[in-house]
Amino acid sequence: MSSSELSRVPFVHETAFGIWFLRTHTWEHHVLRVAINDLKGLIDTPLPDAPVIADVGCGQGISFRLLAEAFRPSRIIGIDYHTPSLDLAAEAARACKATSAGSATDIEVLHGDCAQLALPSASVDIVFCHQTFHHLVEQERALAEFHRVLKPGGVLLFAESTEAYIKSWVIRLLFRHPMHVQKSADGYLDMIRQAGFAFTSRNVSLPYLWWSRATDFGLLERIGLHRPKPGKRRETLVNVAAVKAG
Numbered sequence: 001m002s003s004s005e006l007s008r009v010p011f012v013h014e015t016a017f018g019i020w021f022l023r024t025h026t027w028e029h030h031v032l033r034v035a036i037n038d039l040k041g042l043i044d045t046p047l048p049d050a051p052v053i054a055d056v057g058c059g060q061g062i063s064f065r066l067l068a069e070a071f072r073p074s075r076i077i078g079i080d081y082h083t084p085s086l087d088l089a090a091e092a093a094r095a096c097k098a099t100s101a102g103s104a105t106d107i108e109v110l111h112g113d114c115a116q117l118a119l120p121s122a123s124v125d126i127v128f129c130h131q132t133f134h135h136l137v138e139q140e141r142a143l144a145e146f147h148r149v150l151k152p153g154g155v156l157l158f159a160e161s162t163e164a165y166i167k168s169w170v171i172r173l174l175f176r177h178p179m180h181v182q183k184s185a186d187g188y189l190d191m192i193r194q195a196g197f198a199f200t201s202r203n204v205s206l207p208y209l210w211w212s213r214a215t216d217f218g219l220l221e222r223i224g225l226h227r228p229k230p231g232k233r234r235e236t237l238v239n240v241a242a243v244k245a246g
Contacts, residue, residue, distance in 0.1 A: 018175045028062050035159040036066050042203045042241035050074035051125035056114050057132025060085045061092030068105045078109040115141035119149045130159045137178045143195035150244040164234040185238035197242035205239040
């Protein structure tokens with residue numbers, strides 16, 4: 001995309017706290033690492049050796065090392081709209097390639113919009129979309145792009161916070177999001193199906209992690225006073241490994 005086109009992308013600027021939080025130990029180890037491990041376990045279709053991964057909304061590139069370790073890809077393409085974060089992602093890419101885990105992985109970063117990816121059609125094996133979608137205004141267009149750039153049989157690894165979490169008072173206080181596009185877990189799953197992706201219940205996870213309980217951060221559950229069960233709670237997270245159908 002040209003600079004003039006990028007300047008017209010609908011974008012909600014994150015808070016300074018939010019940008020800082022995305023480089024903390026909590027984000028890397030309790031959010032990102034846990035999600036990648038969960039998503040990997042949801043895949044039940046064969047992946048090629050040394051796949052190509054598009055990390056859409058890569059932020060500061062904290063995911064690069066974790067993706068390299070989990071999937072041994074030949075290439076990771078990190079894409080983000082926020083230029084200062086992308087500068088840090090470029091540093092993360094260099095650091096990842098300097099380690100033994102990432103030495104066989106070519107990593108590049110691109111400034112771009114998830115709703116108009118600067119990638120050829122059918123060019124990647126995995127689209128990794130972690131905690132990105134609730135930032136996007138043009139969600140249907142973004143899913144269409146994910147479908148377009150995936151090879152036939154390619155996998156969308158989608159991990160997202162639901163509206164129950166994003167619209168909680170603490171998240172509204174500390175972060176910024178386009179509130180009118182937030183969805184429930186079922187809402188996201190329906191949208192992914194409608195975009196041409198296939199999955200079953202085996203490919204879906206509904207984590208209920210302590211940090212996603214914005215009312216008490218899981219304190220009541222940890223002391224044994226409250227143990228909400230699936231179907232009797234408002235889901236705060238949804239993970240799915242969906243295959244490009246057709």
